Amino acid sequence: MYQQKYWNLLKELKVHVLYVQNYAVKQSKYDQSLDVFLAITSSSSIAAWAIWQEYPFVWGAIIAISQVITAIKPLLLYKKRLKALDDLLDSLSQIALKAERDWFFVAEGMWTEEEIHNRWADLKEETLKSEKKCLNGITLPKDLISLRAAETEADLYFESTYL
Template identity: 40%
Template sequence: MQEKYWYYMVQVKSSIFYLDIYAERSYKWDRRINAYGAIASSSSIAAWAIWKDFSYIWAVIIAISQVLTAIKEYFPFGKRLKILRPFIEEMKMLYIKMEYDWYKVANGELTESEINTLLFSYKKEVTNIEGKYLNEEILLENKDYLKEADDRTDRYFETNF
């Protein structure tokens, strides 16, 4: 049962790294879209006045900027960030409790039955947190993010345990 607890704890930590990566990438895309819109709308007017020969290029840039601004709310990046931030924080707090309890599990202070009960309570809490934040938003699996999360998890456990 000790091993089962350990593997679940590692799985939760890996999930947190995965969510962190997802949030980082979503933030980058959201920031890029915002930056493009800001730069395009503010610089295009000046550029249009300066380079009248290429005014159609600037008109296209402005049009793309306006379209991006109009459809931005339908992109998943901003919505994901609103969901992922509190989701990640709750998962991190849960993981801290799991790691704290690992000491008792690893030192044999708990019986198999107590470990099973503890593990069940953590699984239930993870399920509740996931249900709270992911009921409307589906995070598509990304193999690159998974690989990076696994690498971060390996480094974390090599360093800390």
């Protein structure tokens, strides 16, 4: 029973690490896309004079959208969220590595059920402390696509590593 409990936590940690990694990549792409859009709209103002003559409404709408994005971008918390995700990924990766290293002792029956339970509880506690410290009040919207990808990647990892 305690071996299974530890194994489930090991898998959960791996999914968590991969989820945070996938989520961070997605957030980074959003941030980069916004930056590219803003760079194009701001640097292409000279070329706009030719377009302005024929399509003033279109160009005016693009400029208005870029101004709105520039104004609200600091409120979107992409940079702050990316920093928190990076810190969380590092911390969770270390915790998952410890759990994986200790799996040997669990799987080989070298630890008592009490020792397995205590290590399980320690890992859970480390994970919660890490999330609290790294996220520090930042909420992460759930992303089911990133979660499904993380679950698939974790399954492949455990199949190739342990089975």
